[in-house]
Amino acid sequence: LIKAVLYNDKSVLENHHASASWHLLKSDEKYNFLSNLELDEWKRFRYLILENILATDLGKHFSIIEDFNAKVFY
Numbered sequence: 335l336i337k338a339v340l341y342n343d344k345s346v347l348e349n350h351h352a353s354a355s356w357h358l359l360k361s362d363e364k365y366n367f368l369s370n371l372e373l374d375e376w377k378r379f380r381y382l383i384l385e386n387i388l389a390t391d392l393g394k395h396f397s398i399i400e401d402f403n404a405k406v407f408y
Contacts, residue, residue: 345391352387356380 341349359366368376389398 345388345394348388348391352384355383355387 337350338346359368363369368379371379388394
């Protein structure tokens with residue numbers, strides 16, 4: 335229930351995984367394989383990773399497929 339409130343009941347598990355991954359990455363320098371990236375590269379990487387984690391929400395599966403098909407087939 336606490337995580338649901340924290341993430342406003344939206345993609346709760348996915349948001350938790352995204353948050354946990356960044357906490358782990360920042361918890362110890364030995365885990366931070368991104369430390370040598372330029373700021374713009376780091377921002378782009380973070381955006382892509384978050385988008386991919388959030389895309390695993392099966393509640394959004396059909397809208398994601400619909401958007402994908404609209405871009406690919408039209």
